[in-house]
Amino acid sequence: MWCAAIVCFAFSLLLIVAGVVILIVFLAVKPRAPSFDAAGATLNAVYVGSPAPYVNGDMTVVANVSNPNQKMDVVFRSAAVELFFGGRRMAAQALPAPFVQRRGQSQIISLHMVSSQVALPPELAVAMVNQVRNNRVVYTIRGTFKVQAKLWFWHYTYWMSALCDLELTAPPSGVLIARRCSTR
Template structure:
């Protein structure tokens, strides 16, 4: 404990009172924000302004727009164009190298496809903006062909002749053996994959999407290979 006030000199007591007076303003300023802090709080209030609420008129407009789109969709009943392999002719398959020798085989082939692209929509015209057809054997790409753009009116179908030529395509030994066995059994299995960029048009309304078609083909062996069976499916 310090010296009691009644035993201290008047000068000492006066100095303590002056010191206490000077410390009180500083302590009063510590809890509250300074001028700079007050400015930052006001600026944060400006940045964090609440968003404008959607007006009732805007809600009604959005509901009406959605109903119009739904009515148009139900009335049009849009359908995806379909792809089908109507016919095919396998005229040549030649494998160079491969089993029983070491290393891979080199595949050469020649096939003619007759494809049918149909627009099943009765109220919508479509435009095939770009298309490509690929030929696979045992998941190995052996030929590819790009198709020109064309337009189809509602209910119209288009027949396309596609020449698929394979030249020096590398096949692993096991795939080359499978191809040789299928030719001996007179049943050669191919897979066709088509990719189409479709643009639907109805008055001023346009809609673009991609369509993929997969066809599994079974043909007799060349030189007079004919189509025995096929299964095709088309999806977006």
């Protein structure tokens, strides 16, 4: 009985010491999630077919993916970006993965989002035509990333999502005039 009590006591002390070591490493490293930002975008073309509400579009997005950590590298194991208008998916593109970002590194990625014969509900097609006429077209970009954080011999894998609302002028020379991006 005393032997079991001593083993339990030793195991409890081992757990406490391990917890303190993990807390100290966490506070020393201060891990932060990578960020995704739409640094620029151009709306090259938007065509809404008539009478059928089919949409063709062409947009180029310049994205900035950065690793704000000063003591950890991150590896993007998979990455996909989707373009939405009014909640309807217009285009999707997978990024070349895996790619590594070292400590404090940023990377510029060019995304060419092409939508071809995307069926829109009539009310969304009318909204798109009105936005093009008013010279203010609003799109949403959603990115989904599988990220692996690496610190010495230890690594941790998690899913990260990014959401960007983009406001652009009308094509053919549509430029980005406002953006709001968040990463979770």
